[in-house]
Amino acid sequence: MLRVGLTGGIGSGKSTVATRLAERGAVVIDSDRVARxxxxxxxxxxxxxxxxxxxxxxxxxxxxxxxxxxxxxxxxxxxxxxxxxxxxxxxxxxxxxxxxxAPADAVVVQDVPLLVENGMAPLYHLVVVVDTPVDVRVRRLVEHRGMAEADARARIAAQATECARRAVADVWLDNGGAPERTAEAVDALWDGRLLPFEANVRLRRHTDRGAPTLVDYDLTWPSQAERVLGRLRLAVGDKAVRVDHVGSTSVPGLAAKDVLDFQVTVPTLDDSLDEPLAAAGFPRVPGFDRDSPHPPGGPETPKRTHASADPARWANVHVRAADSPFARYTLLFPAWLRADEAARAEYAALKRGLVGGADTIPEYGTDKEPWFDRAIPRATAWAAATGWTPA
Structure with missing residues (x-):
């Protein structure tokens, strides 16, 4: 089952989107109707x-x-x-x-007007925000609901801001144009994302994304990561010591694969988070249960790796024990790269040189290991000199 939160300001046309989703097969739960x-x-x-x-x-x-x-x-x-x-x-x-x-294979869409105001976004695998320009919303409220214009504008002003809605939106759906365009956008969302996402969650699988591709830093990565962090923290609850956005996408300005990486630090590594993470949309990925020896020649370190079931948002989740050296390295490296411009440029050049020659993500990761072996002492020295500790 896939859980989708649907929201938008008064007059934005959520009901139009909800109706179309129901026509395509979604189980729609109207919170206003339930509230009545x-x-x-x-x-x-x-x-x-x-x-x-x-x-x-x-x-x-x-x-x-x-x-x-x-x-x-x-x-x-x-x-x-x-x-x-x-x-x-x-x-x-x-x-x-x-x-x-609802059926086990349902896409359950909950229409929640105050989803943002009530902090409900992490409850859903995906949040869809329906947006319409304010003047269009005012006109709809005046013409269709008989509101005075001043009342309509006051109602709109009392709700969440556009900025707050964008912060929780995995999908921003423009409903300010012709109805057929909105229907086309909903159909594309249903066929291209919601149906495969539901199947992936139910079957506990992720989508294969193929060979690694490097892209310039995306200014939306931090906000995307915050949405994932909310879901991860809700899923793991008090079983985790901490949950962090890590990896290259957490370093402003650094070119990276369009993959969000997260680390869940636990007191003791076991399988207790496998099902909660899978149910939240992050199934376990078999075969990625070890970190390579660091320093070289030392023992491998156990971990558990999960990946997002969302076909439109690639994310990896690394579960490590608090006493694993990699748990610290994984937090230290982004902090060091954020602070050291020369190291950041060096790493970016390395990645650009390697990405074209690697056919798979694991191969790309293996190719970077010699550089990491040499960089760990540098990052460790920086931490000692600056007094860095994980925040």
């Missing part, structure tokens, strides 16, 4: 809302008087938090029930 269900007439949710805000928020027929409640909570942050504390846990639990009832 959990405070429907006769529910304990409605009883708690009335107890918190008074009898005037219930109609004579026994339903929730939404306009009356909105007039209380819209401009009062404390009241809004009190309402959220009543409604959100019930919505979460009901949505979990609906997701659990």
């Amino acid at each position: 269900e959990v405070v429907a007439r006769g529910t304990d949710g409605l009883a708690d809302v009335v107890a918190a805000f008074g009898p005037d928020v219930r109609t004579a027929e026994g339903d929730l008087d939404r306009p009356a409640l909105a007039s209380i909570v819209f401009s009062d942050e404390t009241a809004r938090q009190r309402l959220n504390a009543i409604v959100h846990p019930r919505v979460r639990d009901r949505a979990a029930e609906l997701a659990a009832a």
